[in-house]
Structure formats: C-alpha cells, structure tokens
Ligand SMILES: [Fe+2]
C-alpha cells in the first residue's frame with residue numbers, strides 16, 4: 359500500500375525540488391512494500407537521495423540568499439543524523455524499527471517539511487527567479 363499518494367498539490371513550484379520530492383515519495387512507497395531482504399538496500403538508497411536532495415536545496419538557498427538558510431539547513435542535518443541512526447539499527451538486523459520510522463516518522467515529516475520550510479524556500483526562489491528574468 360502506498361504511504362503517500364503523489365498529487366500535483368505536492369509541487370512547490372521549483373522544478374528541481376519537485377522532481378526530487380516525487381522521487382522521494384516513490385522511494386517511501388517502495389520501502390512500504392519491500393520485503394525484509396530488499397528493505398536495507400532501499401533504505402540506504404533513500405538516505406543517499408535525501409543527502410543529495412538536501413545539498414541541492416541548500417545550494418539554491420545560498421545562490422539566492424534565502425533568509426532562513428541556517429534553520430532550514432539545520433533541520434536537514436537533524437533528519438540526516440536521525441536517519442543514519444535508524445540505518446545503523448537496520449544494519450544490525452532490526453528492520454522493524456526501519457519500517458516504523460518510514461511509516462510513522464518520515465511520511466509525516468516529509469509532508470510537514472514540504473508544507474513549511476520547503477514551501478517558503480520555494481516561494482522565495484520563484485520570486486528571485488522572476489526578478490532575475492525581469493532584470494535581464
Ligand atoms: Fe525538499
């Protein structure tokens with residue numbers, strides 16, 4: 359069963375962010391239906407995806423001088439550290455903790471983060487890009 363249904367409502371209006379978010383939703387849904395053998399590798403892939411995605415968002419924030427870069431980056435770092443801890447538990451054979459993390463924590467976190475920090479960041483970037491386009 360899919361944990362998150364991807365709908366256009368989830369778009370924040372910055373194409374490279376939306377492309378990654380759609381990919382992340384797909385990874386979360388694949389994790390939800392993965393068997394115990396497939397779960398650890400897919401969890402690792404999801405961790406890598408988050409790391410790359412966060413670095414990309416942070417690059418955009420820096421490029422456009424986003425005012426809340428510091429707390430947004432701090433939240434990314436918090437989630438990466440938390441996910442790394444869960445990954446250590448999965449590696450020691452506790453797949454169940456990984457499943458609970460995906461189902462109960464990460465799904466709600468993603469929606470909340472998308473609706474708050476990512477949405478505000480995306481609005482700022484869209485405005486900066488419009489100004490850029492208007493100025494040239
Ligand atoms: Fe994001």
Ligand SMILES: [Fe+2]
Nearest residue numbers: 415471475476
């Ligand atoms: Fe973010």
